[in-house]
Amino acid sequence: MSQNLAAESQHVDVHPQRSRLRCMWGLVRKETYQMLRDPSSVGIGIALPLLLLFLFTYAISLDVRNIKLGVVCEDNSPIVNRLLASFQNNKYFMVHVARDRREVQDDLVGGRLNGVLVIPADFASRIERRSLSPLQLLVRGSDVSTAALVQNYVRGVLRHWLIQEGLNAGQRNSGEIVRIESRVWFNQEIESRAALLPGSIAVIMTLIGTLLTALVVAREWERGTMEALLATPITRMDIVLSKFVPYFILGMLAMGLVAAVSTLGLGVPLRGSLWVLIMVSATFLCSALGLGLLISSVTRNQFVASQVALIVGYLPALILSGLVFEIDSMPRLIQYLTCVMPPRYFVSALRTLFLAGNVWQVILPNTVVLLGFAAFFLTVTIQKTKMNLE
Amino acid sequence: MLNRIVRLIIKEFLAVWRDPHNRFVLLVPPLVQLLIFSFAATHEVKNVQLGIYSEDHGSAARELISRFASARRTFSHVQYFQDLDDVHRAIDTQDVIAVVHIGPTFSRDLLSGTPVALQILLDGRKAYAAQVISGYMSQITDRFVGEYVAVSIDPSKPPRDAASIKLVSRAWFNSNLDSVWSTIPGLVGILTNLIALIVTSLSIAREKELGTFEQLLVSPLRPLEILIGKTTPAMVLGLGEGMAMVAIATLVFALPCAGSPLLLFGALFVSLFSTIGIGLLISSLAKTQQQAFFGAFAFLVPAILLSGFVTPVENMPAWLRWVTYLDPIYYIILIAKGILLEGMRMPTVLQLAWPMVPIGVVTLTTAGWTFRQRLE
Amino acid sequence: MASQVLISLSEVRKQFSADARPALECVTANIYGERITGLVGPDGAGKTTLIRLIAGLLDPTRGRIKVAGYDTARQVSTVHTIVSYMPQRFGLYEDLTVMENLHLYADLRGVVGKHRHETFERLLAFTGLGHFTGRLAGKLSGGMKQKLGLACALIHRPVVLLLDEPSAGVDPVSRRELWKMVNELVDEGTAVIWSTAYMDEAQRCDEVLLLNEGKLLYQGKPGDLTGQVEGQTFLIEATEDSRRQLLSKALEQPDIIDGVIQGRKVRLILKTPTTVFPALGTNVQARPTPPRFEDAFMVLLGGIPKTRISNITSHIFQKLREDSTGTRNIVVEAQDLTKCFGSFTAVDQVSFTVCRGEIFGLLGPNGAGKSTTFKMMCGLLRPTSGKAEVAGVDLTMAPAKARERLGYMAQRFSLYSDLSVHQNLEFFGGVYGLMGRRLQKTIHRMIEEFELAPFINSNAGDLPLGFKQRLAMACAIMHEPQVLFLDEPTSGVDPITRREFWIRINAMVNQGMTIMVTTHFLDEAEYCDRIAMVYQGRIIATGTPDDLKRSIPSENLPEPTLEDAFIEMIQRHERYESEGEGLRRDG
Structure with a gap:
């Protein structure tokens, strides 16, 4: 009797398949509305990518210019002045001239100068005598990367100067005997922007995938709406997928935005195929979303979720992904750590796709690893999604 | 009045400290990050893979190859290629970052005095590393020419007779150019301010969500008193963790701490003052914790990227450098480096620290004004 | 048609952690269709736990719950198709509009096509939300939220409707409307479980389950329980003392269980039924008054212990700064x-x-x-x-x-x-x-x-x-x-x-x-x-x-x-306003 009543009350579709789809579609639509109405998701989905793009274009640059070099000329001979001029005419240097090293040495503190080149009093006479003329270069070691570059650049200027002066005429100098032909593939001008912008897609997708979604499930628990949802005939899959789909679309749109702006507006080439880019990005996004949803369903608390997302999502994507800092140069232990960071694989694939082309030997292994991460995170998320209040 | 503030400060401390979750999030991640990132955030280029494609078996070529191969610190592995196709494939697949190509007549030409070309292929996807490696390679080649070629070509004429320049390079403050040393002061500055920002940006927003903010506002506390109460715990926490990190820096990583630690303490105080101002401003504008969190995030991302921690400020275009002058993290990183490594003294510290004071004053005043207004 | 058992609880026990007191202990009861069953009891009695158990959101530690014959632990997905649940705070998405909330639940419940259209029309008419379909749920008043919550729960015609404190934070006008709506449903055969802290609501239910500390103290008609305290309730009035002093004096008496102020008078419950009110002083007039469910509830739970009352009435303040x-x-x-x-x-x-x-x-x-x-x-x-x-x-x-x-x-x-x-x-x-x-x-x-x-x-x-x-x-x-x-x-x-x-x-x-x-x-x-x-x-x-x-x-x-006065005055005011409006328009 009561069974009849139950059956009678169900105005459900005849096709269970179709009702599943409708259920999912309803949830997806709800999630989309919520996403679009929430200023923070629009901000993180659109404003933040543009801000990051801007910062990666202008603020983050590994191309050194404006090296502030102090040159101490203890001697005032024409030769020294010509040497000085070759530094002054070089676009990489901003030269401060001093007569005494004490004038400028202190400026290394606090980085008012990046380096000090000391041309000693006997420099001109030694050059005349064709004897070895020592120059002293002091660099600011508290900024290691700039220090190394300053050393390289100063060496380069000196070499050119020697050739220019014809001081090596009749002598043998490396510049003449062995001419180095550098050929930089994929990025002729060795512009760091071309390498950074594609990689920044990884940071942006991590933000959308992990940071935004880390809050969405936690929010439903905190606001008590999850309880109402769970009392309706929905499945685990419905919950996870409905959270997944809208943010997936937002993430892909943001990727498209960043890719379009960097290729069309900022002159980064896209040498691989667009379809491969879409495919690889989708795979990475799945893993990022999976991680975000996992954090969210495990913590159920917005504060903790946001902190965890920041610590395991954003910072590794910036620092441990190889985007800015070379992974090969990190200590072994940290290299192992980067192996469990999905952004690492994505950054590698992205750079190859944009700058080199469809190099399957790079793209495939990276994509496979990303697929593995995505599968792992999503499976665990689905398992950890609770269907009751226990 | 004093009593009221003291009570408020005690309460704020307890609010931050009593929850074990909070305690964990505030204490453990910053220290772990200090350890991991100080090693990871390196601009040094080392342990990269070098490829050598030599079509010449002469002695000069062998000598040059051995010079490249023995630069173990930079080139941890060397791969030899027999075929140009293999070279291309290896670069494509990122097996090697650079390849030295020695032509078939290299040794012969060299010994006969004919100028030769040495080709270097670099992977531009790793732009920065390529740049550094190219510089390094020309250094090796220079030395090779100076020490080997000159002598072997004309043993009667020692190289010393040539007009050559010997560049004696010394790195001040960090003689081994150890990148961990240059990273740590930056991390100290960033992480300290990060903690203070998170604690303060969530503090008022959280009270608003829980409804306790109204309870505070009906009490006789004045806005200034509430500001002081909210500032103190973040300040103490930030200073405490900052000094703990300085201790780790000097004891574990052996940074010299060439300046006065007291001065660093003072500088940290000023920088925390300005970030706390920003945090409280965000918090007073936000309605929910979520908004506050995203607000703090929207400040942190550009603040870290513009601070000069990731790449030097000098590399930025001039107009953007003006923006970094509004970034408290920029100043504290310079000061931290100055004191921990360079022996920076009071006048320079003052010069770098003062811009943070107006930042803090303006943001704190606005925060106080805002939450007075938000009552409406 | 005689009403049938729709929910059967047999020896249900729920314990959240091993060392905690069980939230529910050995609850056995039948809940019938075509009735409103009130779930009453003090805070922490286990009302919400019981509702969540019936909704299949929690599994009983022991015992068994059947809803229309389906076991909530083992056939939870079937149970979800026949049960509707409105949690505390209504479980609405505040950042969705009224219509979007309804569409969501219609999708979830598989209500489609023409049927969906009809349902929406019926529900919007039923709840009077027709004019607000485009408004965000978060911008609705408490009463309107409650109606929307109910509408979402009624997208399909449930066999069992579970309402967890639906009237908390809602004004009397809205409460009355809610009752009307739920009564209509009951006439159509639905079993309604209504948990509440308001005893006047419990009194209106067809049946109540009274819980205290996880135990079922009473099941039956509220009137039956009220009848048990017949003759124990009085309204008293003093000529000299203020009603507050009178109340505190009365509460000190050992044979008075409970008292509340009611206008100028004080309502008291005695331990035993009597026709003559025990003296509280010479100038106190007392007359018997019909008991209410709340009185019975207080008697069943034993009122507030006298020791606590005497503690309360001691002097809190040293001095008020006059x-x-x-x-x-x-x-x-x-x-x-x-x-x-x-x-x-x-x-x-x-x-x-x-x-x-x-x-x-x-x-x-x-x-x-x-x-x-x-x-x-x-x-x-x-x-x-x-x-x-x-x-x-x-x-x-x-x-x-x-x-x-x-x-x-x-x-x-x-x-x-x-x-x-x-x-x-x-x-x-x-x-x-x-x-x-x-x-x-x-x-x-x-x-x-x-x-x-x-x-x-x-x-x-x-x-x-x-x-x-x-x-x-x-x-x-x-x-x-x-x-x-x-x-x-x-x-x-x-x-x-x-x-x-x-x-x-x-x-x-x-x-x-x-x-x-x-x-x-x-x-x-x-x-x-x-x-x-x-x-x-x-x-x-x-x-x-x-x-x-x-x-x-x-x-x-x-x-x-x-409450009557409240509603009447508001209606009067509205009539007056609309007349004024009319006059103004005419002039």
């Missing part, structure tokens, strides 16, 4: 108070005064402007124009000084839940200027007075609801304020906690404290000396509860309750 206002007797004064938010005038020229030792109530439906008025009076909002004075200090001129003299208890529990009880007391005492030995002594007194000793080191957030409320009150009165502001102090609180709360308030008023309270819980309004009825930003009536009741008698309502 000197500060001098001879002036007016403690709170509002003059032409107006508050505009943009073009919307939330409060329009409201004036009133409250004298020392008075309980003054602001009454009105959701969104009428009573909260805004209230917030202006305690300095949380700055009035657009007009003057607000507390204890002789103008709130706009010297806000900090005025705030020193008032205490404030917010509607939601708003103490620091991650601080311990002692730390909360220390903080609030300190912020209000107590220090040193005086602070310690006051804290000590509060702990004793409010019996907080067993929880002194637990976090405030972990306290049982009743203790949270005691702590909140202790924090609000530590500095011995001249006036205490209470914003919906007992909404969603069970009758026992509510009694205790008002006994304390009465004790404080007897010592000269002034109380200002907002409420839409009308039994609470009975405690007020004077009430101002707020509607659409204006005060439409002021007077004692009895005055208000007396102003609306009619043939069908010879003895109107305050």
